[in-house]
Amino acid sequence: MAQYEDDAPRQSFDTSAVKKQPFFKKPDNENFIKGTEFMFSLSNGFVFGEISPFAGFKVAKPLMMGVGINGAFYAGNGQGNSGFTYGGHGFLRLNLGQVAFLHAEMRSVNALLPGTGPLSSSERKWVSSPILGLGIAQSTGMNSWFLIGYAPNTEYASTQPLGSIVYRIGLTF
Numbered sequence: 001m002a003q004y005e006d007d008a009p010r011q012s013f014d015t016s017a018v019k020k021q022p023f024f025k026k027p028d029n030e031n032f033i034k035g036t037e038f039m040f041s042l043s044n045g046f047v048f049g050e051i052s053p054f055a056g057f058k059v060a061k062p063l064m065m066g067v068g069i070n071g072a073f074y075a076g077n078g079q080g081n082s083g084f085t086y087g088g089h090g091f092l093r094l095n096l097g098q099v100a101f102l103h104a105e106m107r108s109v110n111a112l113l114p115g116t117g118p119l120s121s122s123e124r125k126w127v128s129s130p131i132l133g134l135g136i137a138q139s140t141g142m143n144s145w146f147l148i149g150y151a152p153n154t155e156y157a158s159t160q161p162l163g164s165i166v167y168r169i170g171l172t173f
Contacts, residue, residue: 031058033066035172037147041161048074048161052089052168062095070107074161085111085159087126093135095142103133103147111159129153131166145170 034055041048049072056066067090075082091105108128133149148167151157157164 032056033058033064033172035170037068037168037170039072039166039168043161046074046076046161048072050085050168054089054091056091064093064095066091070109072109072159083112085109099137099139101135101137101142101145103131103135103149105131105149107131107151107156109156109159113155113158127153127155127159129156133166135170143172 032055034053036051036053038052039048039050050070051072052068052070054066054068056064058064067088069088070086072085073082074085087107087109089105089107091103093104094102096102106128108126110124110126112122112124113127114122129151130153131149131151133147135145135147137143137145146167146169148165151160151164151166154164160166
């Protein structure tokens with residue numbers, strides 16, 4: 001039996017110079033995101049428009065979280081029911097690849113809701129609902145997207161033009 005021994009010196013690799021990116025990032029300007037989502041509906045003479053500016057952070061490569069405010073205008077079909085809603089929301093977004101994502105949020109609105117008794121009038125009150133949805137981005141940079149979701153709270157759904165189904169178009173800047 002024989003063993004070959006090379007006279008050349010062995011190379012060693014310094015692995016301390018290779019830095020692995022941490023899974024969770026600390027908030028800074030590099031992963032700060034600001035944008036807006038909007039929704040518009042025109043059906044049966046009912047006009048509804050909502051805008052929701054937000055700010056958030058990419059806290060991990062596939063995960064983004066943020067908070068924002070929302071305001072909407074609605075006008076009925078000549079029956080005198082028009083007004084404004086306003087509120088806030090917080091959300092989490094999980095990327096499922098290059099352009100698809102899961103979206104979960106809690107949204108609260110202050111809206112004029114119909115009264116519940118036989119002689120009761122409408123009253124303004126706060127209603128909240130979780131919203132779970134799926135979105136498709138226009139590009140891998142998530143510069144624009146379309147989101148469709150479901151809001152299970154029926155009081156909240158009464159403030160939306162499509163009831164429990166919500167959709168939004170979003171942009172970052």
